Amino acid sequence: MNMHASDMSAMGWAKRGEQPRIAIIGAGMSGIAAVVKLRQAGYTDITVYEKASKVGGTWRENQYPGLSCDVPSRWYSFSFALNPDWSHRFSYGPEIQAYMEKTAKDFGVTDIVQFNTAVTDLTYEAPRWRLTTDKGDVEYFDVAISATGVLHKPSFPNIDGLDSFAGDKFHTARWDHSVKLEGRKVGIIGTGSTSAQIVGAITHKVGTMNVFQRTPQWMIPLPQKEYSSAWKWLLRKIPALQRMTYRFYSTTMAKNFGAATTGDQKKLADIQDACTKHLNEAVADPELRAKLTPSYQAACKRLIFCSDFYPAISRDNANLITEGIERIEPNGIRTVDGKLHELDVLILATGFDAGAFILPTKVTGENGQDLGETWDGSPRAHRAVAVPGFPNFWLLEGPTGPVGNLSLISISEHQVDYIISMLNKMRDAGLDAVCPRQDAYAAYNKAMAERVPQTVWASGGCDSWYFDKSGTPNLYPFPPQQYLDDMHRPDFAEFRLIEDVAEDRELQGAA
Numbered sequence: 001m002n003m004h005a006s007d008m009s010a011m012g013w014a015k016r017g018e019q020p021r022i023a024i025i026g027a028g029m030s031g032i033a034a035v036v037k038l039r040q041a042g043y044t045d046i047t048v049y050e051k052a053s054k055v056g057g058t059w060r061e062n063q064y065p066g067l068s069c070d071v072p073s074r075w076y077s078f079s080f081a082l083n084p085d086w087s088h089r090f091s092y093g094p095e096i097q098a099y100m101e102k103t104a105k106d107f108g109v110t111d112i113v114q115f116n117t118a119v120t121d122l123t124y125e126a127p128r129w130r131l132t133t134d135k136g137d138v139e140y141f142d143v144a145i146s147a148t149g150v151l152h153k154p155s156f157p158n159i160d161g162l163d164s165f166a167g168d169k170f171h172t173a174r175w176d177h178s179v180k181l182e183g184r185k186v187g188i189i190g191t192g193s194t195s196a197q198i199v200g201a202i203t204h205k206v207g208t209m210n211v212f213q214r215t216p217q218w219m220i221p222l223p224q225k226e227y228s229s230a231w232k233w234l235l236r237k238i239p240a241l242q243r244m245t246y247r248f249y250s251t252t253m254a255k256n257f258g259a260a261t262t263g264d265q266k267k268l269a270d271i272q273d274a275c276t277k278h279l280n281e282a283v284a285d286p287e288l289r290a291k292l293t294p295s296y297q298a299a300c301k302r303l304i305f306c307s308d309f310y311p312a313i314s315r316d317n318a319n320l321i322t323e324g325i326e327r328i329e330p331n332g333i334r335t336v337d338g339k340l341h342e343l344d345v346l347i348l349a350t351g352f353d354a355g356a357f358i359l360p361t362k363v364t365g366e367n368g369q370d371l372g373e374t375w376d377g378s379p380r381a382h383r384a385v386a387v388p389g390f391p392n393f394w395l396l397e398g399p400t401g402p403v404g405n406l407s408l409i410s411i412s413e414h415q416v417d418y419i420i421s422m423l424n425k426m427r428d429a430g431l432d433a434v435c436p437r438q439d440a441y442a443a444y445n446k447a448m449a450e451r452v453p454q455t456v457w458a459s460g461g462c463d464s465w466y467f468d469k470s471g472t473p474n475l476y477p478f479p480p481q482q483y484l485d486d487m488h489r490p491d492f493a494e495f496r497l498i499e500d501v502a503e504d505r506e507l508q509g510a511a
C-alpha cells in the first residue's frame, strides 16, 4: 500500500521502522552525554542545537578567576571518558572546559552541533516536534531532549540605581576579562559558591575587596590536592584504577553528603561540626567570625567547599559589609547606615534563575499546553525527566532531580539511560508516542512533597535558590542513589504508551 506523505508524518518512527530523528537542545555536559550514550544504544540520527559557538555549557560560560569544581574530578567525569590526566582532585574551570571540548571532539559530538543557533520554539504536532530556531529554520523531530542545564540564566539583583554605576560592572557568568582588577576598589554582591571562589582568588591582588553579604554561608574546607605524574601514569596504565576511583567518589559523596541532606541526622551533624571547626580555626577575629556565622543549619543552602575564602576575607584589604544595600550610585554602593562604599569595579555574584530550565524557549505540548504556564514558577517533572502533556519530550537535569553537591554528569548519564529504555520500548512495541500519565506524575510529586520536610533544604531554616515559587525546595528529597537506581528500572505503567496518535486523540476527545 502506498502511504501519503501526510500519513507518513502522522505515523511514529517506530512504526515506520526507522531511526527516530532526535533533537538535543544544548551542548553542555548533559548534551554531550546524551549524544554519546544514545549512539552507543544505536540511536544515531541526532542533531544538537547550541546557542553559543562552543560546547561546554556552564564551563564555557563561567570564566571567573578561581573557578573550579567542588565535586571531585574523578567523579565529575563522563563514565565513558574517564580522564587519567586530571591535574587536581578538584580541577579548575579551564581544564574542565578543555575536557568537555576534547570529549565532544573525540566522540564525534562537535560534528553534529549547530552552533550559534538558539531554539526559540518547540511545538508538538503529534507525534513529532516542530522545532524553530532563531535563524527562522524549521525542522521536525520525533524526539526532543532539553539539555539546557539548571543554572544558565544570570540573575540580576533588583537594587535601586544598579544601572547608574559608573565603573566597571558585570555578572560572574559574564566575566569581563578586559577589566583590570589589580590595585582597584572592587565590590562583590553575594556570598554563594561563586563569590567564595572569586574572593579567594582575587583579594590578594586588588586594592580593596568589599564583600556585600546579605546572608552568611557555611563553608567546609576543600580537600584540594595536586595529582603527581606518577599517579597519572599509573591510572593510564591501569584503567581499572580509574573506574575504582570513580566508584569511590560516587559512593562516598552519595553515602555521606546525599544521606546528610536527605534525612541522616548523624551525618548532617558531622557536616555542621566540620563547618563550625573550619570557621573557628580559619577566622581569628571574633567580630568577623560572628558576622560570618550563619543562623541556619549547615548544608541547608548548597554547601560551599572552599578553603580560600576565610583567609581572603581576613586580609587587611578586605571588608565584609553586612549592612543592607540601600542603593547603587555612580561611585559605589550606599548601605542603609548611610555609608558610601566607593568602588571602581562591581561584581554581581547574585546567582541564577533556577526555575528557567529550557525556558525562555517556548514549548507547546498537546492541546496547546504551554510549558512555562504549566510550571508557573514551580517547575515539576515526572522523575525529573518528563512532563504530562508533552509526549516524546525529555528533560536532562530537569526539575526535582538530585542536584546538591553531586556530579551532575553522572546524574545526566543515568537520565539518558532512562530515556533510552523508553525509546527501546517505543521501538519494540511500535509506539507513536510516550508521555507520563497525569496520575503517576501527581502521585510521584505528592510523595516528593511529603518527603521534602525531612530534608535539610526545607528544615534547616534558610532560604536558597532551591526554593521555587511554591515555597518548596525543587530537589529530589530521597537519598540520591534511589533516584539513580530508579533510572534503571523504568515502570512503563507510569506512561501513556500511545500506539496510534490519531486514535489517542479521539479517545482523549471522548474522555
Ligand code: NAP
Binding pocket: 068, 069, 070, 071, 151, 157, 158, 159, 189, 190, 191, 192, 193, 194, 195, 197, 212, 213, 214, 215, 302, 325, 349, 350, 351, 352, 463, 464, 465
Ligand atoms: P547563589 O548561591 O544563588 O548565591 C547568590 C548570592 O547573591 C547569595 O549570597 C545571595 O544572598 C546574594 N544575593 C542575591 N540577590 C541579592 C541582592 N539583591 N542583594 C544582596 N545579595 C543578593 O549563586 P552562586 O554563588 O552563583 O551559586 C549558584 C550555584 O552554582 C551554587 O549553589 C552551585 O550549585 C553552583 N556552583 C557550583 C560551583 C562548583 O564548584 N561546583 C561553583 C560555583 C557555583 P542570599 O543568600 O541572602 O540570598
